[in-house]
Amino acid sequence: MKITSLLLAAAACVTSAAMAQPPSLSLERIVADPPLAGRLPRQAEISPGGRWVSFLRPSQADSEVLELWAQPSAGGEPRKLVAAADLLAGAEQKLSEAEKMALERQRISQRGITGYQWCGQDDSALLFPLSGDLYLVRLTGDGPRAQRLTQSPDAPKQDPRCTPDGQRLAFVQGGNLMLLPLSGAATPQPLTSDGSDTVTWGLADFIAAEELARQRGFWWSRNGQALLALRVDESGVALKTRAQIFADRTAMTEQRYPAAGAANAKVTAFVIDAATGQRRELALPAGAEYIARAGWFADGTPWLQWFNRPQTRLTLTEFKAGADGAWQPHDITVETDPAWVEVHDDLIETPRGLLWSSEASGRRQLLLLDRTSGRRTPLTQQAEAVAHAVCVGERGVVFAGFGDLGKRQELYLQPLAGGPAQPLPGAAERQWRDAKADNACARLLVTRSAWGQPPALSLQTLGQTGAIALAGDAPSPDLAAYANQPQPLALMAADGRTPLNAFYFAARAAAGVRHPVIVMAYGGPGASTVNWAWGRDMALIAYWQQRGFGVLTLDTRGMAHRDRDFTRAHQAAFGKTEVADLFTAVRQLPRLVPSVDPARIGFFGWSYGGFLGARAMLDADTPFAAAVAVAPVTDWTLYDTAYTERYLGLPGTDGKAPNYASAHLPSRAALLSKPLLLVHGTADDNVLFEHTLRLVEALQNAGKTFDLQIYPGKAHGIAGRAARLHLYRTMDAFFERHLKTGH
Known part of the structure; x- marks a missing residue:
């Protein structure tokens, strides 16, 4: 269960009798614009090559409307790349029911540009859906240039993904995967054809999105020649008629909802040739109830992580192409727990094996897996649990780990050869830090917050001291009056x-x-x-x-x-x-x-x-x-x-x-x-x-x-x-x- 509640927040204030009384705070001010915390960047990313930091930023006119911004990582002012109002020419933004449900799965309640991705590896373009169509923003020497890629807003495009070289993209429309070249005046071509009210290609099913934190359903191979795509068949899932009761009407919405003990969607995996549309199934055993994660290794081998239904067994399986063209499964490792196994994203290729995490020691730690034998070599030895791996580069593994009985999260660098992990510069006793990285794990986009201090972004080069502060609207001066220590x-x-x-x-x-x-x-x-x-x-x-x-x-x-x-x-x-x-x-x-x-x-x-x-x-x-x-x-x-x-x-x-x-x-x-x-x-x-x-x-x-x-x-x-x-x-x-x- 993901939490959209107020309770994910743990910050508050304490006022001692010896302190001056802060100004009165009203409920109206708590919900008003501008927010007390300032307009915080959302979905911040460092570009693949590390030249830009991109993020969604609430509009100055309305903090419920998000705009796409970027800032050069070498320094310089942030710049607005595009806003929904720039593209819709006064028309009202439209969302299908499926799109609304997908945003709810991600706990996104704002309007405007609510998601985006970098297109390709050269840091020159960003892709995003808006009101049923797809748009590309190119970063040129003359400033950002927005391009509308499709012209059919009544057929919503979901989850667009560019090839690694940025020359093509795939997206989901009407339950089918579509392919669109980004050069010339090409039109989208279908890669699948059996999409329907109960069958979808390339989208996360309800359970994956809501409970397994998997928000996508297809992945490009490294060379951009094939896709690993999931086919979801919900025909066996019970149909729940949900009344959306508004003040002036009641809308009856039918939703395939897998209640406890009932049938789940049937999810199967295929490799699809992008040139021919030919597809071959990646067969899993009958006990594979949930596909938790999927992707490709650098050598072109697809892999799946899957759970049995009780989630007491998580298996990492890779698929090798046989002489007959069929994909042969090989289980790299199996994680078991008599209670349940927690889902995680810690799978990264390194020169010394696959980085993986496990709770077998009694607390989550990182280890190295031999891809052929499955042999495990412990890597981290933290006193408390590791939160997650961030990246792997020449200097080692960057990871986030807990301290103070889980109340603190810090960033560490762990040498791949072993030895103790070292905290990254800027560590402190009472704060919470996390990071994302460029492809080389050389530059880190660090998010830091502390008691009464809203999240702030900075760019840090691994192995160097100092950081470049990134843009964000400052909190209201009134905030400090309420932000005292607990x-x-x-x-x-x-x-x-x-x-x-x-x-x-x-x-x-x-x-x-x-x-x-x-x-x-x-x-x-x-x-x-x-x-x-x-x-x-x-x-x-x-x-x-x-x-x-x-x-x-x-x-x-x-x-x-x-x-x-x-x-x-x-x-x-x-x-x-x-x-x-x-x-x-x-x-x-x-x-x-x-x-x-x-x-x-x-x-x-x-x-x-x-x-x-x-x-x-x-x-x-x-x-x-x-x-x-x-x-x-x-x-x-x-x-x-x-x-x-x-x-x-x-x-x-x-x-x-x-x-x-x-x-x-x-x-x-x-x-x-x-x-x-x-x-x-x-x-x-x-x-x-x-x-x-x-x-x-x-x-x-x-x-x-x-x-x-x-x-x-x-x-x-x-x-x-x-x-x-x-x-x-x-x-x-x-x-x-x-x-x-x-x-």
Whole structure:
């Protein structure tokens, strides 16, 4: 489950009594333009040859509209390459339902140019789709020149990809792969022909995009002569009719949604000759349920990474061309785990073998694989988990790794010959750094954020000190007034021995007066919310502080960035370990912060955090006085296969397997005894609106009163300034009513 919630943010502010009172912060200012954090670059990339840094930048007129910008890596001012308004000549931007769903998979809610890629390896052109057509921007000595490549906006083009030499591109239209030369007045030619409502070529299926972080479905070979393409057949997937309820209409949208225990899409892989269209299948065994990653080795060998259905086995398979032209599989390595294997992107060719990552040691580390024998040679020996590899070059492997129990992320250089890794220049105790690289792993595009400091970009040359700061609109001067240091708390999990990451933010209240607290937690696997990175919730928490609330953010067992034992706490159970940790931590809070009133502690959570919030209130032992649950999962048989089965297994034919029954919220409705606010967007295609409706019905049948707020036409993120402002006001009024003295 990807999180579009506020809770991916872990930044906030604490104001001590000795400090000057900051100016009053309103909810209107939190959602207004320009943003308090400034207009942050999005999707920043360093060009293949390292000459440019490209990024999407919010428009000065409207931060919800993205424009394509670039800045020379050698220095110089950033320049706007193109904006949607420049190309559409006043026409309204159009998106098909498939395009909207693809953007939702990537958690992109803005308009304008929402995605792009460098075309070819010579740093001279960028490619992007817009309103049904494709455009190319060439970087010339006379400035950027935009070129419209197609002229059929009513037939949307999805996921365009250039060949490595930049001479041709492929894209998906009507479910088929199309080929378009970039020279002359050529027209697109189909590479496949059986695309339909249920069959697509070259696109990520729902599960791959939503749960496996694979957003693409075809890959060019290094020489540009062939494509490795995935064919997705959804005919066996149950058809879900989803009502997109708007204020003035209801649109019925049919969606192939693979709910837990049901059939997945059938995904098969083919190598397609770009000149002839001839294709040959890359056959996988019957147990290959999910294709997690795919690509080509430098010698022209295609490879696939695939999971079995329980995701306890991840296999890396390459395919060698036989004498008869068929592709023969060879399993390079197999990763197993009795709970589940985590998906990753750590596969890079090096002079000493394939770079790979594994949790076999108890925490994720990098190793080298012999491609022929599968022999493993450990490489990194970090005290905490490796986050991911960035690149491999002459100087070694650049990777990101965790520290401070997962609260810090730093960049390191690891020699391929072995030995200790060294932090890159600029390392600090309380910050969060990540990087992307050019093809040579010589220049790094470093993103750095820290507590109260929004992400900033810089260009760093490996092996040299110093960095070139890159463009970004400065934060509002007001931001510094709210960005103070948090108070880390030493909280223990319910097992009495595992430390939990937690930050406390003091209420602005009179000395000696007990105050209420709002707890913000996610609780689910695959994410961490308590760390030293910048977070978008900072202003909201600052607002609650000035309203007299303390705020506690907490990561329970089962969440990310820790060792394997910590992250596997959800095995075969939702609503148990994380609830026990949450309750235990909340009961420790008054001892560590004596000014907290234990009778007035509230909860706010979104997505899995919404499930956690609702589950916490449907419990006779709850320590919470009130809770807000946004977009909660309430019945795990309604959620998708890959995510749910990874943790809970199969639900059984009746959907009542013990692991599912214990996490089923409607059956706990009679336990509600304190105020609960449920919030959901009616067009949510991730956690379907049906989840909240099922809980609502159960609560009504149990005779329970509760609050309900719905957002017509809104998806999982409830995006848009007006909707977000209304949500904040609703939560503010709810907590004011139920947590303040006298209520």
